[in-house]
Amino acid sequence: MTWLVKQIRKEEWSPYAAGALLGIVGILTVVLAHALLGASGGFENVAAYIGKLINPGNTYFNYVMPAAITYPVVLLVGVFFGGMLGALSSGTFKVRTMDNEQWKQAYGKQTWKRWLVLFLGGVVVEYAAGIAGGCTSGLAISGGMLLAPAAFLFIAGMFASGIVTARVVYGKKF
Amino acid sequence: MTYVIAIVLGVFFGFSLNKAGLTKYHKVVNQFRLTDMAVLKFMMTALVVTMLGLYPLRAMGLIVFPTVPATYIVGNLLGGLIFGVGMSLTGT
DSSP, rough: OOHHHHHOOOSSSHHHHHHHHHHHHHHHHHHHHSOOOSSSHHHHHHHHHHHHOOOOOOOIIIISSOOSSOOOHHHHHHHHHHHHHHHHTTTTOOOOOOOOOHHHHOOOOOOHHHHHHHHHHHHHHHHHHHHTTTOOIIIIIIIHHHHHHHHHHHHHHHHHHHHHHHHHHHHOOO | OOHHHHHHHHHHHHHHHHHHHSSHHHHHHHHHHOOOOOHHHHHHHHHHHHHHHHHHHHTTTTTTOOOOOOEEEEHHHHHHHHHHHHHHHHHH
């Protein structure tokens, strides 16, 4: 029992252990909720409230991603608290400005720059998830486990451009 | 009730992401620099574990799969290509 508590309180698990936990959550999501895990869809449902204010007749925000407190939105609330719980359990919880040592070495140490890139990158990520029909969790993992070809096309594209982007940002230090 | 289930599932989802270190910039970007394979190990383990649970359950007739994400080759691939840029820049 103390062994188990000690394992849970570790800041970083083996990716295999954490992956197995997510796998079990993936099974339970299908069994209990008859749904899939996802992150980007929830954001789009919330964004639809603003989207409909600007353009009430918009097809995407009326039919594809309607403005509503849907299951993915509630899931996101859980993810927020789950991440917080994870940090609390390892005693690493703190309010921070998304600082990261490696980031500072690559981009410089200004916080505003981090936030700007995060914001713009977030727009890119969410836009791309809209085109592809899901993100890393909703399409790559959830689609992959159902053997949807879409998931593997997405993973291929994601890694190809991700590696190239990292190569551009890091240059010789790649 | 559905909301309670969604919250609980979300909590474990977020918890596993946190413990895998995927909430950290360097974890994600180092996957793309190919210096830290944690993200791929995490994703693939989750995939395999879920498959091991879901396919036997379906074979026994206990569950029906939810709607499979739609495949439209150009969109999936193009979306993935744009997604990778944002993911690599922000490390999220």
